[in-house]
Amino acid sequence: MLAAGLFTGPAAGENTGENRVFGTLESGNSAVLSGAGSAASTAARLLLTAGFEIDSRTLFDQPGGRLHVSAMHQTGDNGTRLVGDFQGFSNIDAAGFTAITEAWYQHHLLDGRLRLKFGKVDANSEFAYVEHGGGFLQSSPGFSPTILGFPSYPDPATSVNLFYHGKSGAYAGVGVYDGATQAGVATGTRGPSTFFGTPDGLFSVVETGVHHRVTGRPGRVGIGAWRHGGDFDRFGGGRQSSTQGIYLVLDQSLVTGPAGRTRLGLFAQYGYADADVSPVQHHAGAGLQWYGPLTDRPDDSAGLMASFVQFSKAPGAGFTDRGELAVECFYRWQAADWLALQPDLQFIDNPGGRGRPDALIMTLRAAISL
Template identity: 35%
Template sequence: MASRTEHLAAKMFSEPHHFAADVEQRGISFHGTFVQDWSNEWNDADDPATGFGRYSLDLAMAVDGEKLAGWKGSNAAVRLKQHIVEFGSGDGYVEQLYSNIDASSRTYLYELWLEQQLGGSRLRLKGGKFDANSEFAVVVGAGDFINSSMGYSPTIMAFPTYPSPKLGLGAFLKVSNSSAVSAGVFQTDGWGTLTVIEPGRRWTAAGDNEGRVSIGYWRLDGDIPHWDGSRSGSTRGVYGVLEQSLWRAASSEPEKGRRLSSFLQLGHSNAAVSTFSGHAGAGFVLQSPLARRAGDSLGIAATWVNTSSQMTAAANPGSELVLESYYKILISRWVALLEDFQYFRQAAGEGDGPVTTSRLIVTF
């Protein structure tokens, strides 16, 4: 008689959908995301007519330790990522990357981590290689904007997020139903050790409009170079995120109903060390702009950075303002198309101009 393992192995090729369901019941699930961007810099004479094309492929396996091995409160994940520049190039004159998937071409292990919940899920511990932005400085409502600064404040130096997560250890304490405190220590890409502490609070305003605020403090310890050529043993900064739902239409399915939400970001770091000494960003997202298209969304936002006055004049654009808008069309359960427009304005004027991006998103 064939073993259960042999039976599952045979089903993996003959009945892949049933195989996935069987494996998920045992605590293992697989997910994938394919994102392809095609951008055009309309004011850049060097930008070819074909524009700038690249894609990112993300393959993930999540493990529920309780289902798989009876290890209550445990979870683990493995993620592989491939990023390929297909043609062209971009981001040459801008400080804030106009696509959050932009990076050099490579295929690599993106995340490998284990977490454990304790005290009835009041305390969560997480360790391994993981994206720091999945836990810290998160702007939930800005998830469909594609400018890199919409996801987290660029004033956070050596932040180990895409494209280079690092080893880290995080502790996440649920103080009450509305309050929490997060802390993490991470390796960085040659800068030393980054420590982050972030308390946060949630609330529900009139009309079931939810809101949240978080304030983060970070410290980078290592051999830190200054713009004037000196060095120090550490530097630090702060950031904040505020999100608030402003309006929600009455619906039998609140999560799928029409709603208008907003977000605000602020960040500050030491101008003697950091490229960006200040950052501010804000935006609005309308879910289901058309009542019959529940999966569509429309967003408009702005993000501004102030570059360090201590940088050399040749490398210092002074400041940069980016205006971004997008419309996301949900074509099917697995496929979405996002059309994005950004306008860059620099104090020095070198990187001024519009950039358009068409993004294809496939989940499986």
């Protein structure tokens, strides 16, 4: 099971010139309506996030930089034990932890075109994200599950990142991250020691693309490549040093409202990895997110998406089904400035690719802004 999708791009990377303290409490209660693979049929979990950002003007009277520190506490059930799905129907599921999950500093140079970011970073806040996939509870819209050892929730990692944004809308970014999760080390609860020492094996990623407009509607298309320098078990036997893959991402506004605000947005993803070591060789996902679906509810949102993973056919991989399909729909009701409630329905076809029954899952996510 993979957990992802808590981030939708470098919104936290924007230099607002303001200091801020933030916090959220998210709860998710799920019930398997059909297809439970264990005696239990419900799961509940909590995720508390708190942190602060300080502008560099406050720190040392110089513009262009920001310091960010945030911590998380997660507890509760892991929903995958109910249905055995691979992609992860709840993106806040984890084994339970308390940690400083991000602690980074970034600085803008060349009139904001160049951005340097270093420290403990969730890679999904910068790479492989789709903005219009950010409202879904399914993990795969966060990032493609073909990306092995991606340093994202619940295991951000020490890193160095560099980004360039051109005047024409083109952009490029590169990051080098501690890849110790491949060796079983939980980087989310650790500092930088494994970035500089054992176990070795760095995770590197590069992404380039362009922010564009189609008939005046904003969009973005990007292509990325990643490499993990750790050691991997081959399904057919033996070990290999390093593996790599590619991914594609697309965000496109289809309908805009007043002030150019997106009303209907489309996202699409594709990922590829080496089937000799990766459980998933191909991944494809797409969906729609509708912002303000009711005229008197501008802060509500709704979404519909599908995500498919094709499992490795390599001898020894152990999959009996070709792939797993997840379909999700949700409605997010912004009940108050500080409270959002999101009923969510997912159907999982061939969960886990090993002959388990198809599953229908209902989840109620509640988010409180502290």
